[in-house]
Amino acid sequence: MSVRVQAEAFDYGAECAAFAQAASGAGAVVTFCGLVRDNDGRLQAMEIEHYPGMTQTALEQIEAQARARWSLSDALIVHRFGRLEPGAMIMMVATASRHRADAFVAAEFLMDYLKSRAPFWKKEFGADGATWVAATDADEQALRRW
Numbered sequence: 001m002s003v004r005v006q007a008e009a010f011d012y013g014a015e016c017a018a019f020a021q022a023a024s025g026a027g028a029v030v031t032f033c034g035l036v037r038d039n040d041g042r043l044q045a046m047e048i049e050h051y052p053g054m055t056q057t058a059l060e061q062i063e064a065q066a067r068a069r070w071s072l073s074d075a076l077i078v079h080r081f082g083r084l085e086p087g088a089m090i091m092m093v094a095t096a097s098r099h100r101a102d103a104f105v106a107a108e109f110l111m112d113y114l115k116s117r118a119p120f121w122k123k124e125f126g127a128d129g130a131t132w133v134a135a136t137d138a139d140e141q142a143l144r145r146w
Contacts, residue, residue, distance in 0.1 A: 001067065001075050003059040005050065007082040012089060019076050023096035026073045028103040031094045032111055038086035042126040046133075048081040048090070049121045055079075062113045066095070069109070070102040077110060081120065112142045 012033050020029045036046050063075050076094040084090060093110045097103040115135070122133040 001063060003056065003063055003077045005052065005055050005059065005079050005081065007080060009080070010078055010089065010092070012092060015076070015078065015092060016094065019074065019094045019096070023074050025098065026096035026103075027098045028100035029094065029096045030100070030103040030107040031092065032107055033092045034090045034111075034114075036084045036086050036088045036090055042128065043086050043124055044127070045086075045125045046084050046090075047123045047125065048084065049123075050081050050119060055119050058119050059114075062110065062118070066106045066110055070095075070097065070106040071099070072097050072102060072106055075106065075110070077114070079114065079118065079120065109146055112139075112146065115139050116143050 012031075016029075016031050019031070023029055036043070059077050059079065063077055066072060066075055072095055074094075074096040076092070079091040080089070091114055093107050093114070095103045095107040095110070097106070116139040117135075123130050124133055
């Protein structure tokens with residue numbers, strides 16, 4: 001079980017391979033990687049801010065909740081902060097379980113939390129200036145099911 005909050009880029013393929021190899025006894029590994037999305041071709045960069053101690057603790061708590069709710073043999077959360085260009089990897093989640101259902105649902109739970117409740121603040125920079133990014137109604141609706 002691991003949570004990392006970092007400025008540095010990560011190698012998604014290497015992270016997935018290492019996670020799967022270490023997932024002894026698991027019958028399923030589920031991974032997800034979130035990217036900086038440029039919906040309209042105007043995004044120049046996204047700046048992600050956080051309070052280090054608070055963010056690390058919050059992510060460790062949500063990872064512990066996932067382990068308590070589902071039968072996971074391992075879980076990983078990696079989330080970046082700082083200035084990121086369109087297409088850059090922001091975060092990844094990996095879950096391992098004896099059976100795929102728990103691995104899938106736990107990964108989805110973690111992703112929904114990271115999208116709308118994790119203590120990160122995102123600002124998008126474009127030709128028109130900068131704007132803070134808020135959780136959408138769809139993000140909030142996805143989180144309510146948990």
